[in-house]
Structure formats: C-alpha cells, structure tokens
Amino acid sequence: MDSRRDFLHKFVLSTITLPMLPLVALAKPIMEEIAGHKGPILRVAIMGLGGYGTRVADAMQSCKNAKVVGVISGTPAKIKAWQAKYNIPEKNCYNYENYHTIKDNPDIDAVYVITPNALHHDHVLGAAKAGKQVICEKPMALNAKQGQEMIDACRQANVKLLVGYRMHFEPKTLEVIRMRNNGDFGKIRFFQGLTGFKAGDNNQWRLSKELAGGGALMDIGIYAINGARYMVGEEPIWVTAQETKTDPVKFKTDVDETIQFQLGFPSGAVASCLSTYNMNNLDRFFLNGDKGFAEMLPSTGYGPIMGRTHLGELNQPIVTHQTVQMDEMAAILLEGKKPIVPVDGEEALKDLQIIDAIYKACKSGEKVRLGEAVTTA
Amino acid sequence: MDSRRDFLHKFVLSTITLPMLPLVALAKPIMEEIAGHKGPILRVAIMGLGGYGTRVADAMQSCKNAKVVGVISGTPAKIKAWQAKYNIPEKNCYNYENYHTIKDNPDIDAVYVITPNALHHDHVLGAAKAGKQVICEKPMALNAKQGQEMIDACRQANVKLLVGYRMHFEPKTLEVIRMRNNGDFGKIRFFQGLTGFKAGDNNQWRLSKELAGGGALMDIGIYAINGARYMVGEEPIWVTAQETKTDPVKFKTDVDETIQFQLGFPSGAVASCLSTYNMNNLDRFFLNGDKGFAEMLPSTGYGPIMGRTHLGELNQPIVTHQTVQMDEMAAILLEGKKPIVPVDGEEALKDLQIIDAIYKACKSGEKVRLGEAVTTA
Numbered sequence: 001m002d003s004r005r006d007f008l009h010k011f012v013l014s015t016i017t018l019p020m021l022p023l024v025a026l027a028k029p030i031m032e033e034i035a036g037h038k039g040p041i042l043r044v045a046i047m048g049l050g051g052y053g054t055r056v057a058d059a060m061q062s063c064k065n066a067k068v069v070g071v072i073s074g075t076p077a078k079i080k081a082w083q084a085k086y087n088i089p090e091k092n093c094y095n096y097e098n099y100h101t102i103k104d105n106p107d108i109d110a111v112y113v114i115t116p117n118a119l120h121h122d123h124v125l126g127a128a129k130a131g132k133q134v135i136c137e138k139p140m141a142l143n144a145k146q147g148q149e150m151i152d153a154c155r156q157a158n159v160k161l162l163v164g165y166r167m168h169f170e171p172k173t174l175e176v177i178r179m180r181n182n183g184d185f186g187k188i189r190f191f192q193g194l195t196g197f198k199a200g201d202n203n204q205w206r207l208s209k210e211l212a213g214g215g216a217l218m219d220i221g222i223y224a225i226n227g228a229r230y231m232v233g234e235e236p237i238w239v240t241a242q243e244t245k246t247d248p249v250k251f252k253t254d255v256d257e258t259i260q261f262q263l264g265f266p267s268g269a270v271a272s273c274l275s276t277y278n279m280n281n282l283d284r285f286f287l288n289g290d291k292g293f294a295e296m297l298p299s300t301g302y303g304p305i306m307g308r309t310h311l312g313e314l315n316q317p318i319v320t321h322q323t324v325q326m327d328e329m330a331a332i333l334l335e336g337k338k339p340i341v342p343v344d345g346e347e348a349l350k351d352l353q354i355i356d357a358i359y360k361a362c363k364s365g366e367k368v369r370l371g372e373a374v375t376t377a
Numbered sequence: 378m379d380s381r382r383d384f385l386h387k388f389v390l391s392t393i394t395l396p397m398l399p400l401v402a403l404a405k406p407i408m409e410e411i412a413g414h415k416g417p418i419l420r421v422a423i424m425g426l427g428g429y430g431t432r433v434a435d436a437m438q439s440c441k442n443a444k445v446v447g448v449i450s451g452t453p454a455k456i457k458a459w460q461a462k463y464n465i466p467e468k469n470c471y472n473y474e475n476y477h478t479i480k481d482n483p484d485i486d487a488v489y490v491i492t493p494n495a496l497h498h499d500h501v502l503g504a505a506k507a508g509k510q511v512i513c514e515k516p517m518a519l520n521a522k523q524g525q526e527m528i529d530a531c532r533q534a535n536v537k538l539l540v541g542y543r544m545h546f547e548p549k550t551l552e553v554i555r556m557r558n559n560g561d562f563g564k565i566r567f568f569q570g571l572t573g574f575k576a577g578d579n580n581q582w583r584l585s586k587e588l589a590g591g592g593a594l595m596d597i598g599i600y601a602i603n604g605a606r607y608m609v610g611e612e613p614i615w616v617t618a619q620e621t622k623t624d625p626v627k628f629k630t631d632v633d634e635t636i637q638f639q640l641g642f643p644s645g646a647v648a649s650c651l652s653t654y655n656m657n658n659l660d661r662f663f664l665n666g667d668k669g670f671a672e673m674l675p676s677t678g679y680g681p682i683m684g685r686t687h688l689g690e691l692n693q694p695i696v697t698h699q700t701v702q703m704d705e706m707a708a709i710l711l712e713g714k715k716p717i718v719p720v721d722g723e724e725a726l727k728d729l730q731i732i733d734a735i736y737k738a739c740k741s742g743e744k745v746r747l748g749e750a751v752t753t754a
Contacts, residue, residue, distance in 0.1 A: 189655060190571075190653075192569070192571070194569070194663075198667075240617065240619050240742075242647070244645055244647050245645075246645030258566075258647060260647055260649050262637050262639075264619070264621060268622075268623030270619070270635060272649050273649075274567065274569075278566060279567055279667075280667075281665060281669075281670050282567075284663075286571075286661075288656050288657075290575075290656075290657075292658075293658050310658070365617075366742055366743070
C-alpha cells in the first residue's frame with residue numbers, strides 16, 4: 001500500500017548520494033508571506049484515515065491556524081487510534097453512515113476528504129450538504145463532469161471547495177512563479193514535467209480502476225499537468241498523448257502504466273510530460289524561457305524540494321508542505337485570503353479537463369483541442 | 378551564420394555559472410581504448426571550408442592517425458587560406474568542377490563532406506565515384522531515400538561510407554553505453570533528449586529548406602534521435618510528433634522551428650524528445666532504468682560533456698570530439714576497426730528513416746510505425 005512512500009524514501013536516498021545536487025542548508029524561517037500570521041483557527045475533520053490522511057494530520061500539529069478536531073472513518077479501530085493520538089473528542093467522530101449529522105456540530109468548520117479518488121465526488125457532495133467547508137485531496141474527481149458537479153454542489157450549499165494542491169504553497173515553487181511573472185525567464189518556451197514512481201503491491205487501491213479512477217495519470221501525472229499550468233502560466237489549448245503498457249497483468253484495462261503527453265499553449269510554449277507507475281527517480285520539472293530557466297529536482301515530492309535557475313540555486317526555506325497548505329487554507333476559508341496560485345474547485349476542474357483530454361488522445365491517437373485560453377497564476 | 382557557435386558560447390558560460398554542476402577536473406589522459414594507438418595515417422581532403430570544416434581541420438592537428446592533406450571548395454580565397462594554415466600542397470586543392478579528378482591523386486585516402494545538408498547526396502556520390510573513402514557530416518542526407526542511394530553508391534564503388542557521429546567516440550557517452558550493456562541501469566524505461574539552440578541570422582543556410590533540407594530536426598534534433606538509439610540501445614518501432622511554429626517569417630514552410638517527438642521501443646521503453654531552433658540552454662539527455670539513471674548536461678555540444686549516473690559523477694576524460702573521431706575513423710577505414718557504436722551509412726540511414734517518420738507524423742498527426750526491431754550498440 002505504500003508505494004508512494006517507498007518511492008519518496010528511495011528518491012531522497014538517491015538524491016542525497018548525488019554529488020551534483022547537494023542538499024540545501026537546513027530550513028530557514030518560513031517565508032513571511034506564507035502562513036506568516038496568526039489568524040482564526042480552522043477546525044478540520046479528516047475523512048479517510050489512510051497514509052496520506054495521517055501525513056496531513058501529523059503536519060497539522062505544527063499549524064498556527066488549523067487544527068484536526070474530528071474524523072470520519074469506516075474503521076472504528078482507526079478512529080480510536082486517532083482519538084488518542086490527536087486528542088479528538090468522541091462527539092467529533094463519525095462514520096460514513098452518520099457523517100451527514102456533522103451539520104449539527106458547531107465545533108467543526110471544514111471536512112478534508114482524503115478517501116480514494118473514486119469516492120471524492122460523493123464525499124464532497126456529502127460534506128457540502130452538511131454545510132461544511134470542503135477540502136478535497138487531488139485529483140478532485142475522476143473526470144471533469146464529476147468535478148463540475150462538485151463545484152455546483154458546493155456553490156449551491158454556499159460552502160467553499162478547495163483542493164489539496166500543496167505545491168501552490170511551496171516556497172521554491174512560488175519563487176519560480178514570481179520570477180516568471182517578473183519576466184526573469186523571458187518569454188516562456190518549454191516546460192517538461194516527469195512524474196512517476198514504481199507502483200509496488202499489485203493489490204493497492206492505486207491499481208484499481210474502481211477506486212483510483214485510472215492509473216498513474218490520476219495520481220502522479222496530475223502533478224505534471226498542474227505543474228505545466230503554474231510553471232508556464234497559461235492554460236493549454238491542445239493535448240497529444242501516447243500510452244505504453246509493458247505489464248498488462250499489473251496494469252489492467254483503463255489503469256494506465258505510462259503515458260507521455262504534450263501540451264500546447266496559446267503563446268506557442270509547449271510542454272512535454274511523462275506520467276508513470278513503472279519508473280523510479282522521476283520527479284523533475286524544467287522550465288525554459290528566452291532569458292533563463294528553472295529546474296526543480298525533486299519538484300513535487302513531500303520534500304525537500306530542490307532547484308536552481310539560471311541565476312543560481314533556489315534557497316527558499318524547506319517547509320512541511322501540508323502544514324503550510326493547511327495554514328493557508330485556513331486563511332483562505334476564514335479570512336478570504338487570495339492565494340498566489342488558486343486552489344479552488346475551478347483550478348482542479350482545469351486539471352480534470354486535461355486528464356479527460358489526455359485519456360481521449362491516448363485512445364484516439366489524435367490531437368485534442370481544449371477550451372479557450374485563460375491565463376492563470 | 379554562427380548561431381551554433383553563439384549558442385555553445387552561451388551554453389558554456391551558463392554552465393560555468395551554475396553552482397550545482399561544477400566543471401569536472403581538467404582533462405585526463407585519453408581513454409586507452411579510444412584512439413590509443415598509433416596506426417597508419419588517414420590522409421583526408423575536406424570538402425566545404427565553412428565553420429564546422431574549420432573546426433574539424435583544427436581538431437585534426439592533434440590527431441595521431443589522420444591528417445588534413447587536401448581541400449575541395451568553390452572559394453579560391455578560402456583555399457589559399459587553408460593552404461597556408463594547414464600546409465596543403467597546390468596539387469591537393471580542388472573545386473566543385475574538377476574534384477572528380479581526385480581519383481588520380483594517390484596522396485588522398487578519404488574525402489570528408491562538410492557541405493550544407495542538401496549537397497551531401499551529390500557530393501558523397503561524387504567522392505565515391507572518385508574511388509575515395511567517404512566521411513559525410515550528419516545528417517547524411519535529406520531523407521532515407523537519398524541515404525539509401527548514397528549507401529548503394531559507396532558499396533558499388535567499393536568504398537566505405539562513414540558519418541560524422543562524433544558522440545559515438547565521446548568517453549562519457551561510451552561509459553553510459555557500457556554501463557547500460559552491463560545492466561547497471563537495469564531494464565531501460567525512458568530516454569529524454571532535449572536539443573536546441575536559438576537560430577540567429579535569418580539568412581543562414583540552416584533556415585533555407587533548399588540548403589538545410591528542413592529545420593531544427595535535421596540539424597540539432599538528430600542528436601536526440603541518434604542519442605535515443607544509442608542510449609536506449611534499441612531501434613524505435615513507432616514515432617509520434619507535434620510541430621509548433623511561433624515565427625512563420627523566420628521559419629518558412631518545411632523549415633521546422635520546434636518539434637516534440639516521442640519514440641516507442643520494442644522493450645516498452647519510450648523516449649520523449651524536443652528539437653528546436655527557438656530555445657537556448659537545451660542540450661540534455663536523461664536515461665532512466667529500473668535500477669538507475671544517467672543524466673548528461675551538456676550532452677552533445679562540442680564539450681566538455683558533463684554527466685552523472687545514480688552512482689555519481691561521470692569523470693571520463695574531456696576530449697576534443699573531432700580529434701578522437703578522426704583518429705578512430707582512420708582505424709575503421711584503414712585497419713578495419715569496429716567502433717563500439719556504428720558510424721556507417723546504415724547507422725545514419727536509421728536516423729533518416731526516423732526523421733522521415735517524424736515529419737510524416739507532424740503532418741498527419743498520427744502515430745507512424747517504423748520497421749522491424751533491430752538492437753544496436
């Protein structure tokens with residue numbers, strides 16, 4: 001079940017042993033513009049107590065503005081363990097049969113949905129119906145149609161919908177975006193995103209079409225898709241894609257092992273990306289402009305993110321992504337703060353539209369045109 | 378006319394200023410297996426006295442086994458200058474009207490064709506007809522049809538045909554190939570080749586369909602094509618490609634500015650490549666296998682090539698590529714030495730077949746299947 005963690009473990013090891021990319025100095029104080037202030041506390045119930053849910057809860061122990069106060073799980077033993085570990089009162093514990101009653105609980109502000117991908121749609125709708133703010137892990141849904149329904153449901157319920165795009169708060173990533181907006185790279189020409197790891201256990205939820213909604217593209221390829229958008233700073237207008245499957249036993253129908261995909265942007269910039277469950281050491285971004293470049297390696301792992309530009313090494317502080325994410329989401333939900341790169345349902349919908357287009361392009365072998373150009377970030 | 382040199386100049390500068398990729402130590406003694414012996418001298422006439430011809434002639438001053446002894450040029454002033462610089466006797470100087478008489482010159486063994494791409498076909502046929510061994514700069518021809526004709530003509534004339542694949546003799550490149558053959562990277566999964574520079578002067582031959590036979594793909598993209606083959610160690614079975622043109626004034630019809638292309642190999646390995654005349658800082662190879670990886674940056678420039686694998690920095694000696702190439706080609710032509718990676722017409726033909734397929738895929742938007750799988754290198 002822990003392929004992602006295994007991958008990261010291996011990745012960090014291999015990174016440490018590489019002579020050319022030394023680890024940057026120890027963490028500096030967190031950037032002032034990110035989670036730098038003490039505001040009202042967002043009281044969060046985590047739905048789905050798996051590996052990533054635990055990572056988020058652990059990271060939230062260091063939050064200034066967010067706190068785990070409740071849980072929603074189908075496994076009573078997990079609830080007990082979480083209650084003990086995070087000091088969660090009995091009255092804030094729910095299962096999937098009774099969590100609609102969370103609407104009567106004034107001590108919970110938001111539900112963070114960290115269940116398998118295929119369940120996000122129903123769970124977000126349920127949380128919205130209960131009148132709570134919703135945070136959903138990425139991918140927000142299995143396809144754009146579901147995503148739009150979730151946006152509509154939250155709007156109708158008058159709650160906000162955010163998606164767990166932790167990289168949108170990562171200091172080195174934000175520095176590259178700042179430099180790009182400042183024109184430091186000149187006209188952006190090319191983005192390359194290589195994202196993947198070797199999926200281990202054949203029985204994990206990631207390899208089930210029913211639970212994951214697809215394969216590597218949904219789970220890890222989305223980092224390259226989202227990264228292409230925030231690094232280039234435009235919305236793609238076309239997609240081409242090629243699927244390769246070397247292990248049809250492990251990767252069943254509609255569970256993609258390796259997909260190469262290309263994006264074209266209105267400015268003429270292009271992106272070349274790889275999504276895979278069959279390679280290690282793949283967590284690389286490269287952005288190339290007329291005047292300079294940025295390179296991030298690793299680019300989206302849990303940290304530390306490392307990178308350099310034509311001007312030298314990126315030395316922004318190393319942060320725990322989920323800590324900063326949850327502090328910032330508290331400010332967004334409770335104080336109306338506007339993040340540098342959006343993390344709302346509309347942002348996530350754009351990724352889902354591209355995912356739909358990539359799967360379509362894989363099947364048809366043809367270039368798929370996307371909607372009108374919209375500049376982001 | 379000097380965009381390639383400008384590019385390399387900039388590239389080396391930017392490399393030097395990058396803190397993460399320090400230059401390796403000064404050149405060590407040349408690898409013993411490469412041009413390590415003193416053999417018979419290959420006496421070479423250079424055809425085409427432009428920038429790259431000069432680079433080759435200069436590099437050959439350090440050759441043990443090859444010597445510039447003649448020239449073929451349409452510009453008398455250039456011939457005079459070369460005679461003085463390289464001590465070339467009058468009797469070994471030819472123009473394009475009389476170079477067929479080189480067949481009567483016993484003091485010249487080989488002709489190295491370094492004229493614009495579109496002229497390679499005729500010039501190789503002429504040199505073969507004159508009974509001389511032929512070395513042709515890459516791309517060998519404008520398309521596979523021409524390439525096959527050149528191979529046939531040389532076979533018929535009973536002369537050998539080699540192509541200027543200097544990377545096939547570059548020590549770090551050969552070390553990566555050795556490691557791959559040794560299984561150090563495990564099963565090869567992915568190759569990425571990003572090759573490009575910013576074409577300057579709008580009037581250079583590179584931007585003329587008539588002289589160059591195409592655009593960036595013919596000139597610089599071929600490094601990624603050839604690199605994909607020698608790094609993966611297989612012949613691709615399919616190609617997809619996408620062309621992007623942002624400057625149709627500079628890059629006229631059939632002169633490609635930027636092409637992304639993807640290759641699929643029989644083993645299931647895939648390659649993702651970029652060829653461009655519109656970006657700087659693009660000279661990157663990345664090879665990823667089950668057990669490790671290799672990364673070269675710069676990967677194909679005139680040097681120094683730098684790189685690392687999962688085991689650490691590649692520290693093979695820095696060589697002048699053209700010096701080693703010409704010493705090795707002397708051994709191939711005069712002593713029947715078999716190079717580690719082929720540099721003959723058949724090798725070049727495979728690149729031309731892929732180039733044809735890429736242009737076809739750009740036009741049709743469809744996946745183009747290539748011939749039967751043949752394992753190389």
